[in-house]
Structures are given as structure tokens and as C-alpha cells.
Amino acid sequence: MPRLPNTSPQTLRVLELLLEAPRSWHYGYALSQLTGLKSGTLYPILLRLADQGWLETRWAEAEQPGRPPRHTYRLTGKGARLARTTLAEAAPLKMNRRLAAVSGSH
Amino acid sequence: MRMRDFPGRVADALAKQLLGWLHRRVDPESREWLDALTAESNCAAGGWQRLRWALGGVPLVWTINRRCKMDEPERGTREAPIASGVANIAAVAGWYAVIIPATYGAARFFRCQLFFGSQPGGCQEHPFTFGSIVIGGGVLGMMTAFALRARFAAYWWALFSVINTVGFVWFLSSGIVDVPRYGATQGAMFMAATFGMVLAAITRQIRQTETEGRITAQLVAGGISFVIADALIRIRDRQLVADNVNHFAVFACAMSAAILAALIARRWSRLSVTPADRRA
Numbered sequence: 462m463p464r465l466p467n468t469s470p471q472t473l474r475v476l477e478l479l480l481e482a483p484r485s486w487h488y489g490y491a492l493s494q495l496t497g498l499k500s501g502t503l504y505p506i507l508l509r510l511a512d513q514g515w516l517e518t519r520w521a522e523a524e525q526p527g528r529p530p531r532h533t534y535r536l537t538g539k540g541a542r543l544a545r546t547t548l549a550e551a552a553p554l555k556m557n558r559r560l561a562a563v564s565g566s567h
Numbered sequence: 568m569r570m571r572d573f574p575g576r577v578a579d580a581l582a583k584q585l586l587g588w589l590h591r592r593v594d595p596e597s598r599e600w601l602d603a604l605t606a607e608s609n610c611a612a613g614g615w616q617r618l619r620w621a622l623g624g625v626p627l628v629w630t631i632n633r634r635c636k637m638d639e640p641e642r643g644t645r646e647a648p649i650a651s652g653v654a655n656i657a658a659v660a661g662w663y664a665v666i667i668p669a670t671y672g673a674a675r676f677f678r679c680q681l682f683f684g685s686q687p688g689g690c691q692e693h694p695f696t697f698g699s700i701v702i703g704g705g706v707l708g709m710m711t712a713f714a715l716r717a718r719f720a721a722y723w724w725a726l727f728s729v730i731n732t733v734g735f736v737w738f739l740s741s742g743i744v745d746v747p748r749y750g751a752t753q754g755a756m757f758m759a760a761t762f763g764m765v766l767a768a769i770t771r772q773i774r775q776t777e778t779e780g781r782i783t784a785q786l787v788a789g790g791i792s793f794v795i796a797d798a799l800i801r802i803r804d805r806q807l808v809a810d811n812v813n814h815f816a817v818f819a820c821a822m823s824a825a826i827l828a829a830l831i832a833r834r835w836s837r838l839s840v841t842p843a844d845r846r847a
Contacts, residue, residue, distance in 0.1 A: 489603060490610040490620075500604055500623025505630040508600050512634075518599075523606075532603030 467515070467543075468551050471498055472506050476544040479516075479534070483541045486519060486533035507534055515540030579614030582621035589624045597631050651717070658720030662708035669700050691738065698735040702728055709831075721831050722764055729760045729824045737816045755796045756820040762792035763824030768832060789825035793818045 467476070474496045479487060493503050510516040517537050520530040536544060586605050593601055604624050611617040674681050679690040690697055705728030712720035733756060766788035796817055 488607065488610075490607040493607075493620075500607070500620045501626040502623070504600055504604050504623060504627045508627070508630060508634075518603075523609075528609055529602075529606040531606050532599075 483536045575614035578618040582617040585621045654715040654717040655719040658712040658717040666704040701731040725827045733820045755817045759796035759817045759821035760824035763821045764828045767825040767828030789822035792821035
């Protein structure tokens, strides 16, 4: 069965974090640090979410002079709504994955 | 202290190089996400962290380019690879259907034997006619492949032309045709040309660098191909390749193949410019 879109554990982690402060702008590096995702995993996820209209992006001036502007992200209204639904629907899936991991380790 | 910093500085330089290289791999209109990743690399503490961050650009660029290809209607359709496969097969098989009858027709016309080697009555008595058929046929096959936009076939016919040209020049200078005693050398020539083609096709990735760099890359590709073919054939038969004439033939095959493949790659990069490139 094909997996539902945006339900990979990594995407769920990003959505979870973005939902903690849905109206704030987030930096890519901070998201990577907080989710534990590598840049090569995080950025394709952000790109896909932005493509689907879940995420809005903005270039913000760097705090330090001489540095390039930074890309920031936050959930759109639609994105926040869909993220909540996806996380709620994925909760049992997440539990199943954890159980499978625990039983697999024994 | 300085020595301790050295690996970190090397990693930092590598990260910058990698990001620069990745930028050249992405269409200017699609660079937003790579620019975003690059800007954030300044937040990473230390060269190693920055290199790790920059390495994430590789899957990102792959994602961006895949997305761009899917957006292009002529490349994103399922029919595109099938059409390309058919064009390649047609360009290879179709051209053999011209060269083989032409060779047999000429042999019949001159009343000579194709498989006589150096013996009297063999077709080596008409080297220019048969040389023109195979070399000219290969070059025309390459041009047909270009017209059909069949890249694999273009490389195939380039390889064919290179081997036959070197074999022809070798025959004119030494009077030696393909006899079993020299089979190993023919094998080495074929290997050297193939390696040269493959390596030059790989180095086409650096097409956006300076011309001098590209030429050096092709020469290196040819040189490496010669060394590989030479080493492989020496393992099998030390005696045959010890002959200087054979050495020159193998070397010429490797270098010509690498240079020809580079020219094909260059021509191809012009043929396959993206819509964004065209707009620019």
C-alpha cells in the first residue's frame, strides 16, 4: 500500500516542531538542530512542504552584517490545519512503529 | 595550535568548494533552496560541521533537479525514455545495415577476400576504399545519431570511428592487419578507446569549468585509459605490447576516444540546454 504523503517519521518530526510555534518564523539550521535531521534530509522535506502549500518561506536579513540573508519558514493556515490532522492520524502509526522496534530488538 | 586547526580549515575549504560545485549543477531559477542551505552553513561551528552541512546539499540538488525534470513536459513523460531507446537502437542497428553491405559490396567489386589477413588476394590491397567505408561510415553514423538525439549511439559510432582510424593508420605505417598474432593489441585498442570514452563522458560533468581545465581532464582521461588498457593487456600477454608500434596504437586509441567523447559531450550540452537556459 502506498504511504500517505507527509507521514514519514522525519516529516512528522518537522511538522511537530513547526506546530509548537505555528506563527513564528523558523531557521533551517535551528530546525536541523532541534529535530536531529541532517541538512540533506531536512531541506528536501521543507522544499516538498513548501511546494504543497503547507509552508511559507521568507528571506530575512542576517543579524550579523556581511552575512547573506537567511531563509525562514512557517506553516501556512492550511499547512497548520493539515499538519494537526496528519499528526493526529499518524499517532497510532507512530505507536505501531515503536512497538515493532521494541519487539524487533528482543 | 595552527596545526590542530589545519584539518578544520581543509574541511571548511572543501565545504565551500562543494557548495560552489553544487551551485553550478542547479538551474539559476531553481537555486532558492540551495541558497537557503548555503546561507545556513554559516551557522555551523567549525569546518567539519560546515562540511557535514554542505554534504546535505547533494541530496537537495538531486531533489531540485528531479523536480525540474518532472516540470519539463518533453522530459517528464513516460514516452521520452522509450523514444530515446528506439532512436539509439535505430541509429546503431540502422547504420550497421549500411556499413556491412557496403563492405561486402566493395569486396565483391574488387573480387577480394575480407578474411585473408595479410595474404595476397585479401582486401588489405585496397586500404583506402575499405578504410573510407568503415571510418566514413562511423562518422556518418555519429552525425545521424546527433540528428536523432541518440547519445548512446553517438558514443558507439565515435568508438567505432576511433578504433578504425587508429587501425587504419597503424596498417598504413606497419603493413600489419588484424591477424591472430595481433589480436591482443586489437583488444587493448578497444579497451583503451572504451575507457577513454567512459572517462571523458564522466568528466563532461565539469563542462562549466574553464576550457583549460576541461582539456586537462580529457588528456587525463585518455592517459588513464591507456594505462588501464596497457596494464590489463600486459597481465595477459607481456610480449605483444612490448612492441612500440602497438603501444602507440593503444595510446592513440585512448587519447582520440577521450577527445572525441569530450567533443560529443560538449555538443550534447548545447543540444540539451534546459528551457531556463534558453530563456537566459
